[in-house]
Amino acid sequence: MSIGHTLLGLLESGPRHGYDLKRAFDEKFGHDRPLHYGQVYSTMSRLLKNGLVEVDGVEAGGGPERKRYAITEAGVTDVETWIRQPEKPEPYLQSTLYTKVVLALLTGRDAGDVLDTQRAEHLRLMRVLTDRKRHGDLSDQLICDHALFHLEADLRWLELTAARLVQLASEVRT
Amino acid sequence: MTPAGSLLVAQDLHKSYGPTPALDGAGFSIHPGEVVAVMGPSGSGKSTLLHCLAGIVTPDSGTIRYDGRELSAMSDAERSALRRTEFGFVFQFGQLVPELTCVENVALPLRLTGVKRKEAERRSLEWMERLEVADLGHKRPGEVSGGQGQRVAVARSLVTQPRVVFADEPTGALDSLNGERVMQLLTEAARSTNAAVVLVTHEARVAAYSDREIVVRDGKSRDMMLEHSV
Amino acid sequence: MKRRLHDLGLGIRFALGGGREGWARTLLTAVGVGLGVALLLGAASVPHLVDQRADRIHGRQPFSAGSEKNTGQVKASLLYASADTEYRDETIGGKLLRPADADPVLPPGLSSVPAPGTMAVSPALHELLDSPEGRLLRQRLPYDITATIGDAGLVEPSELYFYAGSPSLSPDSGASSAAGFGNIGETEPLDPMLVVFVILICVVLLMPVAIFIATAVRFGGERRDRRLAALRLVGADARSTRWTAGGEALAGAVLGLGVGTLLFLGGAELIGPVGLWSFGFFPGDLRPVPWLALLVAVTVPALAVLVTLAALRSVVIEPLGVVRGGRTRRRRLWWRLVLPALGVALLLLSQNPDASSGPLSAVSSGLGLPLYEYLSPLCIAAGATFVLAGLIALLPWLVEAVVGRLRGGSPAWQLAVRRLQLSSGPAARAVGGITVAVAGSVALQMYSVGIHDDFNKVTGADASRAQYTVQAEYPDAKLAERMIGAFRETPGVGKVIGTVASYVTLPGPVASQDVRPITELTLGDCATLRELARIDSCTDGDTFVVHPSDDHDRAAWVDRTARPGEPIDTSAGEPGVPPTLWTLPASARTVTARPDPAGAEHDGIFATPGAIDASLLGSSAHTAAMLSVDQRVPDAAEHIRNTAARVSPLLGVRTVRTLERDQQYAGIQTGLQAAGLATLGLIAAAMLVSQLEQLRERRRLLAALLAFGTRRATLAGSVLWQTAVPVVLGIGLAVAGGLALGALMLRIIGKTVTDWWLFLPLAGAGAAVILAVTLLSLPALWRLMRPDGLRTE
Structure with a gap:
């Protein structure tokens, strides 16, 4: 961060x-x-x-x-x-993302945009992993799956945050 | 905004069910052989967008062009014929006719276009083989597992060699292993026939099988790849 | 037991408190059951209705001062004469009345005897007389209408009846005297064949009603099963869910009893005055026999619970869903053949109930006829019932067997056939009702037509010749002359002859084992007599002995009485009356008869009015005119009747046509067909409801099919085939079974099948059912084939 x-x-x-x-x-x-x-x-x-x-x-x-x-x-x-x-998708980046979202809200930028951009970045990486999985052997698949599940968890968090932006905005601005 | 060479393009779609707008200026485009994921939270209008694109539902306003033809200018019969011959469909569940055997279910779209039963079932079995469910041919949908049933449904969506496959949460009722396998088979088969796939899903791992995603939120769509590259 | 009651109660609460949908289902069942109950109550009212009708008919029968009925020895106070007539296709009853003292007895429905020249009429007759259609009839009944006959004096609301006051009625002119009304005639023993008929009609009509009720209590079954699954989830065991379902059905059935009662009462008010197949009734007379009504009230709810429990046997309700017993076991044939085989055996063993030979012929039944005459009809009825019930049992097997062999075809056909292969039970059950109704109707029609044609052959009457006889029950040579004159001027009448005829006998002692020689004496003028016999010369005062044209034995029989120069007893040897002797002049010539205008030959003695005074003739004497009529003249018959009424209201006009019985059989025929059709309609309604229900269950599938471009026509086609296949099989089985049953029944009474094609109208109606169910399902199909079905619930 x-x-x-x-x-x-x-x-x-x-x-x-x-x-x-x-x-x-x-x-x-x-x-x-x-x-x-x-x-x-x-x-x-x-x-x-x-x-x-x-x-x-x-x-x-x-x-x-x-x-x-x-x-x-x-x-x-x-x-x-x-x-x-967008942040490079890696573990434990939500504090940075959170900071960005809050700052976007504070400075009147589109916070949803921040999240969507990040989502696209996550998906890009997920596509790469999925493609690797498709052509790799079982150990490749298992390793990729591990990363994919983590990325998916982040993405869920992004979704959830996006759904709560309005609530967050009103809290941040007080 | 409209990339050249698109097979199916929609612009500024509006559609309301009662007072609530399901689509509020959404757009979409897809190339032949492309897999596009439509993502977004529940109730965002994903499925409505798919129904409009497939000509099942007529939007209140906006244009949808398929292969140079305006969908809203077509009659119901013409759109039905289009869906029979050029489009394929996979839904979440409840789409297989419970009385027909699996192979008959797969053959049904072919039979609807007038293909003889023997020929239709022969071609169906080929597709079922590709989707690894050929041995289920004479079972009824009630007698096979969810993953198998969904593969049968995928085989059915591809049997007419459609140019666009519409898949609405095709893995929604499956566990991750089965879901991934179905996605793998679907996208591989679609790529091999150069069919475009419109994939509605809320699952990132499923969307990861796409080439590109479109996010629908509050009836508006965003093409992330397009904006990102700009 | 207490648990079961508790479960039933829970079900009843579900049925009545299940929100809008629960109510809709309960109401649907209630209306279905109600329709059935209304029909059952109607059937249960028939005995009372028949009694009431008989009472009404007997209630206006006059009895004479000398009859047994007149225990109080009331003396005769009213003269009456029958003045029944026909008008086009209607029969009009009527009596001429004249008080014999200051305080005459009155027939029911009258408050006073109509004054001479006036009449009291039934409401229906009043209406007819006032209408343009009744113009010709008004000429015949020119009396002033001063009163209306009350309901008590009528057999049915639409009856045409009148009482006219006469100034001149006397015993001499054919009137009888009444000491009172309400002559209960001897109850005729019920015709055994009629018993068979009635039992079969009951079976044919009530079996489908029972099937319909059983179908109605299953309405909404699939949805209910899901509700019961939710019940399992919160801890109910399988058994108590079944009883809860039973409770729901019970609530629907009990409500259905209420609906049925209302429908029954409403229907009685509606149908009674109009009449059903020319059989009307007073709504008040339509009262169910109490114990039969009680039977309905108990059986229907019990049936509802039992049917539900039985239906749920093949369904496993699990906490998380419903598993319909995918029956791996095929239906077996053998036990389904037991019933029809038993029925056929009974029918083959039965003997003609009219034949008086057989091992049981000597045993008395105490019912007026020997026991075998009742036993045999029972055998026939039981046999026929077994055959019909057997058809119901056979049908599911047949449908399964046939559908299981069907392959290929168009997508619509494939969808329908596969659906039926997966579960043909519900369809087969509903169609079972049609099968019974059609098979029964076919058999009964064949049977009634068999008897009917037989009757036609016996009379050999040719209706197209339409000859008429006009007759007065007393001798009056003047009247005969007046009739000749009047009828000659009536439009459409060709030849007319008028005669007074009577029986005459040989007077003197006759050996006790010998029959007293008897012959007919016909009195008429020379012109008339020439029409009846080959007479060269004739003057008034001549007499003739007339021999039949080609029957020597009969000619010899005539000669034993008609001996020229010898006396003859013209009172016809009535017991207690001294012989009236008249000598046949020796100059009487023997001549040969020729056919009268009606085609019949008259033999015996012919006399001109100068030879004998008509008043010498005994009580068997009557005055008659015989007419030949040109049928092409419109309303010729009505003109004749009008003329007759003008000459004398007491003249009866008869035609040799077998009109009366024709109508009776036509009535039975149309009645059977109408009942068959009503049953078909009922079953069609049941099929429609299940069809709609099934469509609603498949919303999502229909929407998916629509998505991948299925034509509506394809789905409509599958709905059509899905109905058509079982119905066609059911009707095919019904026709085969009905024809076999009809042939067997005709064999018993020694008749042959005269018409193999009677089933055609009913088969056509079956086709109509298929079409109707399909067409009525289509709007729902269109409505359900919408993308909305794709949206997740």
Whole structure:
């Protein structure tokens, strides 16, 4: 899962302080693993260096690093590309997919599109496996089947998420 | 939007049953020899799309062209004749005539087009052999297993050497092993005769036997492959 | 037992509380059973109806002061004379009445004796007289209509009857005197052949009704079986599900009893006044015999439960579905042959009930006729019943055997044949009703036609010649002359002769073992007598002895009484009446008879009015006119009757045609055919319901067939064949069985088969049933052949 893209996505709805970014991330995606401050600042400095964010302003007086970050044009394009790009189908990618869906919802992109694109990618791989199975021996078939069943499970999850997008949107936007 | 060389093309289909729209601007296209999966959640309009494409149901609006001919301009008799000669069908269940033996069931579409009984049954047995159910010829559908019955149904859908096979959840009532075998046999047989297959399914592993999928959601269709490649 | 009752109760609750669909099924069964029950109640009412009819007929029979019935020794107070007549095809009953004292007795249905010149008429006659069709009749009955005969005085609502007041009726002019009404004549013993007939009619009509009821309680069976499977899932055992099904059937049957009663009452109101096969009745007279009605009320629900239990024997209801016993065992033939064989044997052993020889001929039955005369009909009835029941048992085997051999054919034919091969039972059962009805009707018709043709041969009468005899039951030479004059002016009448005729005997003692010589004396003018005998010269006052043209024995018999110059007893030797002697003039010449206008020869003594006074003739004397009629003149018969009525209302007009009996047999024929047709209709309804049900069960399959391009015509064809094959087999079996049965029954009474083709109308009706069931199934088929069936439920 790409923390950089996630934070960029969160910035798309408006400039935020590092502290706000951490809170928003934890609230929406960090259910089991809250983000350290260190991670936030190291990521932001990398994004600053790549020109994907810029410093919007520094608040005087407060704590040590009261910088406010804003996303740049290049940053938006980067988020866009990332969200639209289907993930390579592999195990345990639902947290990334989930992040993408939520960010799409937050930034007013078509979340259904994200899911459909991913589904197509999954199916593409499933076709390859099915074809391999068709021409392979029994051990090939068994190995392919294992992968196919996992991919199918992911696809079911995609279907289910797609069916619940409306519900998710209303929850995310609160 | 319409790829050249398509055998069956539908555009902007609308169809309502009562107040609820089953199709709301759906489209579709398929080439000869292509296997296209129609996917989507239950109630999304998959089956209605298939029924429209096969000329079983007339859409409220939109165009369906098969081999250059507009389906909605044809009479009921013409569409029936088309289904008899150019199309083949496999359904989820309840499609075999329980009183007829398996070979008679397979031969039925041929007999409906006027082929003599002996000849029809000979050709049927060939197809049943390809689908590995030739030994069931003289049993009745009630006496064979679900997977065998579905293979008989596949043999029946192919016996007239159709140019399009419509399969509506053909593995819906089968376990995965039987389902996969049926899909394998169906797609192989279809490819060998260059028949196009319209495969309605909600199962990804079944859809994986297709060349391409179309997703139907709320009566609208999306051709993922097309968009992806663009 | 308590469990079973509980299960039955559960079934009843299912039937009545099963929502809309449950109700629909229960109602369907109820209507089906109701139709059957209405027919059964009708049959159960026949004895009472016949009694009532007899009572009505007897109730208006007058009895005389001297009769046994007149125990109170009431003296005669009313003069009456019969004035029955015919009008076209209708018989009109009537009496002329004249009070003999101030307080005359009245026939039922009248409140007073009609004044001279007026009449009381039945409602139906009133209607006829007022209509244009009744114009000619009105001329015959010109009296003012002043009253209507009440229901009590009529045999049936549509009866044509009148009572007219007469100013001049007297015993001399043929009137009788009545001391009262309600003469219960001696009950005639029932004709044994009629007993056979009645038993067979009951069998032929009631067996299909029973079959129909049995079919009706199975309506909706497949759906019910699935409901019962759900019951198994929640823990009911197989036995209690069967009883629950029985309970459902019971509820339908009990409701059916109610529906049947309503249909019966409604039907009585509807049919009674109109009449059925010229047999009308007063709705109030149609009351079932109580114990028969009770029998129906008990048997029908019991039958419903038993049939359901039996039907479910071959069905295994599992918690997850219904397994219909795929019967691997073929139907066996041998036991199905036992019944018909037994029946044929009984029929072969039976003897003619009219023959008075045989081992049992001496045994008395106490019923008016010797025992064998009843025993033999019972044997015949039992034999015929066994044969008919045997046909029902044979049919399923036949259908299975034939259908099992059918191969190939068009897809429609193949679909139908395969369906029948898989389960021919329901079809065979329904068609069984048709088989009995057709076989029974064919046999009964052959039988009745056999008797009927026989009767025609005996009379040898040629209806096309249509000669008429007009007769008054008293001697009046003047009347004879008046009739000649009047009839000569009547349209369509050719030759007319008028005579007064009487029997005369040889007076004096006769040896006790000898028969007293007797001959006929015919009084007429010279012109009339010339028509009846070859007479050269004739003047008034002449007498003749007339010999038949070619019968010497008979001529000698005539000569023993007719001795010129010797006395003759003109009172015809009536006991208790002193002989009236008249001498045949010695001048009487012997001449030879010639045929009268009706074709008959008259011999005996011919006299002109100048030779003898008509009043000398005894009570056997009557005045008659014989007419030859040109049938081409329209309504010639009505004009003759009108003329006769004008001359005297008491003249009876008879034709030599065998009209009366012709009509009776025609009535039986049409009755049988109508009953056969009604049964066919009933069975057709049952077949239609099961056909529709079967189609509904196959929605999905029909939709799939439609999807892969099956023509509607193909499916319609399969529905047609599916009905046609069993019906054709059933009717074929019925015709073969019926012809055999009819031939056997005719053999018993020593007649030969006169018409082998009587089954044709019924066979045609069978074809109509096939067509009707198919055609009526088609709308449902079209409706079900829709893609909707493909959508998952």
